[in-house]
Amino acid sequence: MSQSTPLSVSEALIQARRSLESVRLRVVGEVSELADKTGYKAVYFTIRDKDSAMPCLMWRDPYRACGIELRCGMLVVLDGNFSAYVPKGRLQFVVSRITPAGEGELRLRVAERARMLQAEGLMDVGRKRSIPPFPTRIALVTSPRGKAVHDVIRTLHRRYPVAELLIAGINVEGPQAATSIVAGLREAIQSKPDVILLVRGGGSYEDLLPFSEEIVARTVATSPVPVVTGIGHEPDTSIADMVADIAASTPTAAAEAVSPSVDEIASLMGKRTRLLCRALNHSVQRAEHRVQILKQRMPFRDPTSIMSHHLLKADSLQANLSQALPKGLEARTSATMRAEERLLRVGPTIVANAAARSGIAASRLHDLSPLATLARGYAVCTSLASGRIIRSVADAKTGQEVLVRLANGQMRCSVDDIER
DSSP: TTTSSSOHHHHHHHHHHHHHOOOOOEEEEEEEEEEEOTTTTEEEEEESSOOOOOEEEEEEEHHHHHHHHOOOEEEEEEEEEEEETTTEEEEEEEEEEEEEEEHHHHHHHHHHHHHHHHHHTTTTTGOOOOOSSSOEEEEEETTTTTTHHHHHHHHHHHHHHHHHEEEEEEOOOOTHHHHHHHHHHHHHHHHHOEEEEEEOOOTTTTTTGGGGGGHHHHHHOSSSSSSEEEEETTTTTOHHHHHHSSEEHHHHHHHHHHHOHHHHHHHHHHHHHHHHHHHHHHHHHHHHHHHHHTTTTTHHHHHTTTHHHHHHHHHHHHHHHHHHHHHHHHHHHHHHHHHHHHHHHHHHHHHHHHHHHHHHHHHHHHOOHHHHHHHOOOEEETTTOOOOOOOOOGGGOOEEEEEEEEEEEEEEEOOOOOOO
C-alpha cells in the first residue's frame, strides 16, 4: 500500500496499536477507579496523578498471580504497554505486572487498620464526649522542640490565660515515636486534667504515621479524659484524629477548640449580667405590686375582721345552748314522771298476769313429768350395760342385768324369764 493511499479507520487504529504495543513502559500512579466484576475476563481500573488519568486493564490470570488486591487510593507501579481497542478507538494501558509503591503500601496498611478499629466502634460518634466549656487544667502532649508547642501556648495565653497548662514532652518522629506518644498520654491522664491536647506540626505522610499506630489510637479512644487532636495541617488525617473526641485541623485550631476567648467570656458575662438585673428588677416590681394589693385587703386594714365571723358564730352557739339545755332537761323530767306514773298503774296487772301464766306452765310441766308417772305406780326399766330404756320384751335377754327406777328409788335386777 502506497503512502499516498488513505487508510481506513480500522487500518489506522491497527497500525497505531502495533506501534504502541512495541513500547514497554513502567508507570506509577494512584488507583482512582476500579471495576473487578465476576465474569469479566480482565480487571479494569484507572490510575492518575494530579494532572492526568490513564485507563488500564489487566487480564484475570496475571492479576490473580500477582497476589495484590487493588483498592481505590492505592499507589502502584505498573509494568506493561499501551494498546488500542480498535472497535471503539480507545487507548488503554495493558498491565503485565503490579507492585505497590512505598507510600501506597503504607496508606493501604493504615486504611486496613482504620477499618478494623471502626468495626470495633472506636470511631462511633455516640461514644465521643463533649469538651468542658471552661476547663481549668489543660494537658498538652507534643514535642517540646517543635513549632506546635509555641502555637498552642500563644493561643491559650491570648484566649484563655486563666487555665493551668501542663506539658508532656514526647517524640513525634522516629521508630519509638508511637511508644513515646502513648507514654505522654498516660502521663497527661495521671495529672487529671479537664482535657488533653495531642498535637504536632505539619510533615510528610510518613512523618505522621506514628499517630496512626494502633497503640496510639487505642490509648486515645480509651482515655478517661476527653482528647482533642491537632495533627499536621488541613488535609492531613490520622487514625488518632478519627478516634479522638474532637479532631482539629491544626495545633492552633485544637487550642482554640478547648479555650473560650476572654473577649467572648466578657461579652457573655455582660449579657448574662444585664439579663439577670432585668429579671431581678421585674421580680421586685411584681412583688411590690403584690404587696400593694394585699395591703388593700380587709384583714390588713382591720385585723379584727379575721375573727369577727367566728366570734359571732360562737356567741350564737352559746345562746342556743343556754336555751336548749333547760328546755331539754324539763322535757326529759316530764317524760320520766309520766313513765313512772304509767309503771305504777299497770305494774301490778303485769305481775299478776305473769304469775298466772307461770302457774299454768308449772302445772303442765308437772303433768308431763316422768316423776309424776312414777308416783302413780309405774316404773322405768333400763339396761344396766348400755343405759338404754327397755320398751319391749324384745329388747331384753335372759340373764341380762337391768335397773328398775321407781318413784322413791331404784332396784338392780336380773332377767330370769321372758314372757311374750
